[in-house]
Amino acid sequence: MKFAVSVREQSIDAKVDSRFGRAQMFALYDSKTGECSWHPNTQNFQAAQGAGIQTAQNVVNLGAEAVISGHCGPKAYRVLEAANVHIYSVTGNPTLKEAVQMIESGKIKAMEGADVEGHWV
Amino acid sequence: MNPAKLKQWKVPTLKDTGSDSLKVVICSGKGGTGKTTLALSMAWTLGRAEGFSLPVKLLDCDVEEPNCHLFLRCNYDTLMPVLAEKPVFDMQLCNGCGRCSNKCRYNAIAVVKGKPLVFNDLCHSCGVCGVICPRDAITLKAVSIGEVLADNNHRPFSFMFGRLNVGESQSPMVIGEMLKHALPDGLNIIDGPPGTACNTVKAIAAADKVILVTEPTPFGANDLALALDLCAQLQKPCAVLINRSDSNDQLIEKLAERYQVSVIGKIPFKREYARACSDGLILTEEFPELRAGVISSFSRLLSEAVVPLTVKDETADQGECRVASASVGNQKSDDYQELTVLSGKGGTGKTTVTGAFVALADSLVAADCDVDAANLRLIMNEKILYTERACLGSEAVIDQRKCTRCGKCFDGCRFGAIDFDEQTKRYSVNELNCEGCGLCIEVCPAKAISEKRAETGSLMLSESARGQLVHAKLAPAAENSGKLVSMVRSLAFAIVDQQQKEWLLVDGPPGTACPAIASVTGSDRVILVTEPTIAAVHDLERIIKLVRHFGLKPEIIINKVDINPTYARKIRDLADTAGYKILGEIPFDDTVKEAIKAGVPIVDFNAGPASHALKNIWNKIKETR
Known part of the structure; x- marks a missing residue:
């Protein structure tokens, strides 16, 4: 499965960034092949508004089948849901690989709704 | 209008303005200076003044935090909804090309797997999507974003206020709708929004005359200068009124002189006035001795208001205009704690509290996120290390050479x-x-x-004896203040990491809109400073709603707690029900004002009751770090 993971730096040992829309970059990690590519999110990191929406659109266009991040707001959730992309919310500051392992071993289930309410929903 | 009747009374006519209609906008650089107090007092006093035969209308245009209705306790009805046009897709025509999403500057449209999704609360109704759609699949449909409410039978003045729906961003549109209902043949007193951003510009642009309310403190002077700059830019005649006037008025008078505008009146500082305001009373109704002053201020406004001089800023921004700070992209690390101090309403003592923490923390970096009116630097006595222009x-x-004058x-x-x-x-x-x-x-x-x-503004890093300070100045009427706040925090993250400090103290912006949101996302700890007044409690409820959305548990400090025991109790109940901790209560202390004037944090100034309370609060914060 292809995971888009919000990370703090360009490294396979990078920790998962708990922010989604304003994460600095995304790792696109293919758990079948072990291949990993890096995609900066600078434009949305600085967006005045709607960062989550555009980030969600971007990861869908990257071909991600699932997203791993800390929190996901309702707007980003709506976009990802429309594209049938699963969202996994991880806690405890894991690294990219640890997070993927937790998901593949079934320790973490996909989210069934936004866990962080957006601004004034 | 009977001219003979007008002569009997010293209330001025509107004759010298050349019309029977006048719009007076009451503004202030920062919140909490007495804007609403003056607007209510002036409407009430002129509305019932014998001889002032024109009808008076009060329009509360502070649509994000309207407060006047709390004071009037009137029966208002919704006059009309405020409509804005939002895109609707015809799915028969849309082929999911995504051009609308690319062109939308507000990130309000996403297109995934050929399906468009619209986020109405981000949409600014600019209409670009409809124009660029190659298949004409988008039509614009009006939806409600707010409402205009009115009590036309209110006496002695009619009353109207606007309210932006929670979650919407188009406050200038609500203000614009309200201004359409200004009296065509009377005096309109407009309670404007605080700050110097786009909604303030909207209100001032419609004004015939502007009154800038301020208080005689370095903070007041700092924010007044920003408001005067805005009036100069908009070419609006204005005058200054000093609230909580005392022996330090020369601070404001000198500034007014520099801009060559008049100080048209003063409301003295008295504890019973503060008490009356906290109970939601109109000052001139309660205290007859203030009425003559309000009338004379109005009279002087008519004859003396002028466009302020354009004063050149000595710290004019230098250097290349940068799209983003070099430091943007810095992430929070876990080695320090970020403490954000907020207050829904301005003027509750947020900066006094932050200033005290700055003085008490041994190892810190401070960030002033109140980019509309940054004033933490006034306490820190800093030296600017560098400035960069932010162009967001x-x-x-x-x-003009290419323009064919088609007018499209x-x-x-x-x-x-x-x-x-x-x-x-x-x-x-x-x-x-x-x-x-x-x-x-x-x-x-x-x-x-x-x-x-x-240009959105400038970003600055300053050095002071207490630690480094990151601050910014928003250009008048600039958009993107939320983004500038993000830049301030991002630079602060870098500095605090580099210097390996223990604390990052953030002085947040007032209000609940995008700058406040930008200052609070991802913060470790949020402290809300409030005071026991009818307006502050109302705004506290809104700001609590905001921080709760971010999964944060705010801690509350009640400032000037003994001003009004009833509202102090309401705050405690509010905290109790929500399960939030009251971190401390600060008694009303006259010396706080003295310390602000001296530009010294209260805890360094003396060992009075407020100073003592703040030291205890800081110890509690340290213990629970």
Whole structure:
């Protein structure tokens, strides 16, 4: 499965960034092949508004089948849901690989709704 | 109107303004200076003054935090909804090309797997999507974003206020709708929004005269200068009124002199006035001795208001205009704690509290996120290490050589940002109104319009004996204050990491809109400073709603707790029900004002009751780090 993971730096040992829309970059990690590519999110990191929406659109266009991040707001959730992309919310500051392992071993289930309410929903 | 009748009374006529209608906008650089107090007092006093035969109407245009109705306790009805046009897709026609999503500057449309999704609360109704859709699949449909409420039978003045729906961003649109209902033949007193951002510009642009309310403190002076700059830029006649006047008025008087504007009146500082305001009473109704002063201030406004001089800023920004700070992209690490101090309403003592923490923390970096009116630096006595210009927004610019004068940009612009000069027959962009949506660029058949970076403000790093301070100054009427706040925090993250400090203290912006949101996301700890007044409690409820959305558990400090025991109890109950901790209560202490004037944090100034309370609060914060 292809995971888009919000990370703090360009490294396979990078920790998962708990922010989604304003994460600095995304790792696109293919758990079948072990291949990993890096995609900066600078434009949305600085967006005045709607960062989550555009980030969600971007990861869908990257071909991600699932997203791993800390929190996901309702707007980003709506976009990802429309594209049938699963969202996994991880806690405890894991690294990219640890997070993927937790998901593949079934320790973490996909989210069934936004866990962080957006601004004034 | 009977001229003979007017003569009997010393209340001025509106004759010298050349019309029977007048719009007076009451503004202040920062919140909490007494804007609402003055607006209510002036409407009440003039409304019942014998001899002032014109009808008076009060319009509360602080649509994000309207407060006047709390004081009037009247029966208001919804007069009309405020409508804004939002895109609706015809799915028979849409082929999911995604051009609308690419062109939307507000990130309000996403297209995934060929399906468009619209986020109405981010949409600014600019209409670009409808214009650029190659298949005409988008139509614009009006939806409600707020409402105008009114009590036309209210006496002695009629009353109207606007309320932006929670979650919407288009406050200038609500203000614009309200201004349409101003009395065509009477005096309109308009309680404006605080700050110097786009909604304030909207209100001031409609004004015949502007009153800037301030208080005689370095903070008041700092924020007044920003408001005067804005009036100079908009070419609006204005005058200054000092609230909580005392022996330090020369601070404001000197500033007014520099801008060559008049100080038209003073409301003295008295504890019973503060108490009456906290209970939601109109000052001139309660205290007859203030009425003559309000009338004379109004009279002087009519005869003395002038456009302020354009004063050049000594710390004029230098250097290249940068799209983003070099430091943007810095992430929070876990080695320090970020403490954000907020207050829904301005003037509750947020900066006094932050200033005390700055003095008490041994190892810190401070960030002033109140970019509309940054004033933490006044306490820190800093030296600016460097400044950079932040250019985050964009504006349209018309190339006159290419322009064919077709007027399509003029017709298409939803923000009234294209000016037409009858004499030269030229179209030009009004920079203050331009939102940078890009519609004109799309509709121009001659490709004469392009986009240029607009200056949002400047970002500064300063050194002081207490630690380094990151602060910023928003350009008047600039958009993107939330983004500038993000830049301030991001630079602060870098500095605090580099210097390995223990604390990052953030002085947050007032209000609940985008700058407040930008200052609080991802913070470790949020402290809300409030005071026991009817307006502050109302705003506290809104700010609690905001921080709760971010999964944060705010801690509350009640400032000036003994001013009004009833409202103090209400705050404690509010905290109790929500399960939030009251971190401490600060008694009313006259010396706090003295310390502010001296530019010294209260805890360094003396060992009085407020100082003592703040030291205890800081110890509690340290213990629970």
